[in-house]
Amino acid sequence: MRPPRRWARDRLRDRVRELHGAVRPRPASSLVHGELGPDHVLLTVDGEPVLIDVEDLGYCDAEREHVFLELRFGPWYDVLRAPGLDPYRLALHRLALHLSLVAGPLWLLDGDFPDPAPMRQIAEFDLRRALDLAQGHTDLSR
Numbered sequence: 001m002r003p004p005r006r007w008a009r010d011r012l013r014d015r016v017r018e019l020h021g022a023v024r025p026r027p028a029s030s031l032v033h034g035e036l037g038p039d040h041v042l043l044t045v046d047g048e049p050v051l052i053d054v055e056d057l058g059y060c061d062a063e064r065e066h067v068f069l070e071l072r073f074g075p076w077y078d079v080l081r082a083p084g085l086d087p088y089r090l091a092l093h094r095l096a097l098h099l100s101l102v103a104g105p106l107w108l109l110d111g112d113f114p115d116p117a118p119m120r121q122i123a124e125f126d127l128r129r130a131l132d133l134a135q136g137h138t139d140l141s142r
Contacts, residue, residue, distance in 0.1 A: 008131060012099070015134040019092035026086075029059040036065055037072050063089035067097050095133045101126035 033040060034056025042050050051057075063085050070077045105119035105126075113119055 008134075011134045012095075012130060015095060015136070016092070019088055019095065022088040023086070023092060026061075030062040030065070031057070032060045032062065032065040033057055034060075034065070035068060037069075061086075061089050061093065064093045066090065067093040070094075071097065091133070095130060098126045098130040098133060102130060 033051060033054060035053075036051075040051060040053045042052055044050055062082065066080075066082060066085055067090060069080050073080065102123050105123040108119050109116050109123070
């Protein structure tokens with residue numbers, strides 16, 4: 001059963017505000033890739049890593065990158081986990097990521113996207129995930 005739209009909107013809004021209120025200012029940001037993954041790193045002939053595809057590179061919370069890495073690598077993320085990440089920032093960035101993964105496919109579906117079914121599935125999956133996060137069904141540390 002899907003929750004009514006107003007309830008969902010209100011709960012998402014309230015959770016974003018709650019998490020935003022829990023995040024404390026920090027003196028510096030980190031340089032983040034924005035969508036880091038194995039297909040965005042090449043090795044030089046000397047074996048040194050080089051980042052590629054850096055159009056989303058910018059200063060932000062390290063937690064933003066880690067939420068993406070967690071999504072991208074799933075059960076293999078644990079080897080990439082960094083100590084000292086702020087659980088409230090992680091939760092806020094995780095919710096924001098899933099909301100953006102709803103908005104992107106819906107934007108494509110607003111046009112004449114050739115195969116709408118997969119985009120609809122992505123939007124529905126991430127909407128369910130965002131609603132679960134908004135209801136606090138996940139541990140802040142994960």
